[in-house]
Amino acid sequence: MFGPGSQFHELFDDPRWALAMVRATVLEAAHPQIGGALIDNSTFVTHPWRRLRNTFLSLQRMFGADDQVRAKEAARLNRLHARLKGRDASDRPYDAMDPGVRAWVVATLFESAVTMCRLSGSPLPPSAVERLYVEFRAYHAALGDESGQLPPTLAAFWSYYDRMVEEELESTEAMRIILYKLFDHLPAPPLLQGLPTLWAIGRAVVGPAIGAITVASLPEPFRRRAGLPELLGAGTLMQGAYLTAGLARFLPEGWLRAQTIADLLALSPGSDDPRARTVQALQERMKRAGALLRLITPAPFQPEPAAPEPGQRSAEEFFRDVLDQTGDGYLTWPDLAAMARELCGRLDLDEPAETRLYAAFADWWRELQTALDTDGDGRVSAAEYAAAAPSLAGPALIRTAEVLFDAADKDGNQHIDAAEYRALFRTGFHRDTTTDSALYTRGVFVRDFLSFMSGRRHSTPYDPLLADA
Structure with a gap:
């Protein structure tokens, strides 16, 4: 069920997860209870890289081979979710321990894993889909949730999934923030905070593209009900993005390990990790190149704002x-x-x-x-x-x-x-x-x-x- 040899383990380092996780998060946020909990409690807008790394580490613990680590992580998640309850802006209650809500989170991860393979032109064979569903049901059971919340068979799951999409999901505020605000205002990861101009240019190009790709990948019935506009050419862009991400799997082994990428995102500028020093050296070279470019093409003079005292923030x-x-x-x-x-x-x-x-x-x-x-x-x-x-x-x-x-x-x-x-x-x-x-x-x-x-x-x-x- 878990660890090396499992179907999930084969997909764990797949670069297509970068797109699939955004899609799964949108589908989660479209659930009214999850959307309410995210708006009131989550740091996904201000601290997205932290949230991404913590989610990755949690999945790594839950799907790893060590039963004790998995039990401890499940207990931690349950304590965390037990603290997330309240009422949303429409005065509707939400509870992160609601069995149906927790089942939907697992369902979005499984369905997005299957969909990422299909959209990239290499769909999983039926036997692999069956095997992956069994593993996600085992993940759900490891959390201690009621076994009846996720259907017992794959055929029954698709009926459950279609019903949830058509009847339960809404155009929540949290979903709209992820699609239209998060990537437009995405803060730089710690190691790129010294390059604000470069990050702003890249974000201005990539942010809207990710939003368009995600919308195009959502189920058609939900897109219609939520009034999500599909831009001209978004379908082609989506397929191209998933295909490109899929081809990245054929790079030399270790180049795109999820653990390595997560660690790089979490490195702080003051870290003693050799990778942090390497990236900082690259930053300094890019800063010097940017200074040379500004010298060659000077901008109109603007007075520099008064610098705060060293170490102080307002x-x-x-x-x-x-x-x-x-x-x-x-x-x-x-x-x-x-x-x-x-x-x-x-x-x-x-x-x-x-x-x-x-x-x-x-x-x-x-x-x-x-x-x-x-x-x-x-x-x-x-x-x-x-x-x-x-x-x-x-x-x-x-x-x-x-x-x-x-x-x-x-x-x-x-x-x-x-x-x-x-x-x-x-x-x-x-x-x-x-x-x-x-x-x-x-x-x-x-x-x-x-x-x-x-x-x-x-x-x-x-x-x-x-x-x-």
Whole structure:
């Protein structure tokens, strides 16, 4: 069912997943409950690369050969989903633990895997489709969900899928954001943030193309009901894109490994990984080339804006880059919950430690709400935050830093060593971070965390953790 030899394992490093995952995410977001949960809780708009890597790692754990790893990941996902419930903008309830909702997520992944092969001109043989469906049903069962939510046979699945598409899916706000806003405003991955012009040009070309390709690949009945326009030539563009991605499978082995690509997307500029240094060297050469081009073709003079003090960011920048994790323009509990979720995932915490960290962040949210929510609407706006110019280092934030230290200090020796440091920050341990000590002590850790969260200072380890996309 899982690991090497499975049908899914044969497709895991397939470059066509780059298109298929976008398509599956759109179909998920078109479900009213999933769409509501995404709008209220997800960081997919502000931190898409983080979300992509976390999804990849979760699939890798669930479809791997290690039963213990799979059971632990399933328990983690269930705890995460149990926290995602509420009411959407139309006052309709959503619950990420709803059995039908969870079955639909698995269904979109399976159907998009089959569709990506068909659209690229190399459809899976019927026996392989049957085998893949059995594996996805096993994945669904590993999550502990009710067996009757996904049909028992492949023939019954297609009837279920058609009914969901024709009767349940809607043109939700989350779906429209993914199709028409996400790629237009897609932030650069960490290693390309120093090349804003190059990234903006590439995004302006590729973003609309991905949107058109995704729309053209969606089921026709849903496109009609949702009023999604199919641009002239979009079908040809879609088939060409899937065919090109399919041909990339024949590149030398290892060139397009999903693990390698995910790691590159997650590398921070300050990482000690040799690949990060290689990409940074390439960045410097491209910057010099860009400077030479501007020298040859000078633009009209424009005064340079005043540069902030080294290491400082304004209150507005801090609110946007760090506090507003969901990107809706307000600070609410889901923003701090997103921080806790990322930290728990980085540290691979078990249930008791995870609960303590969430509780600490919940106390911090209540402290922030009491201090900053001047109009009493239950959220903190960017204006309320900037006007107060608060010192956020209250008792609850200090407690959050201490709980985070305890979670990172796996061996409980009151020091964070190199391995524990890397687990949290995904970068090498830097001696200068801890002044004269080779170990990260509790006091230094708490001081650095408070400096970042209340002093609005840029931080080499914390920016990739909480601010970068």
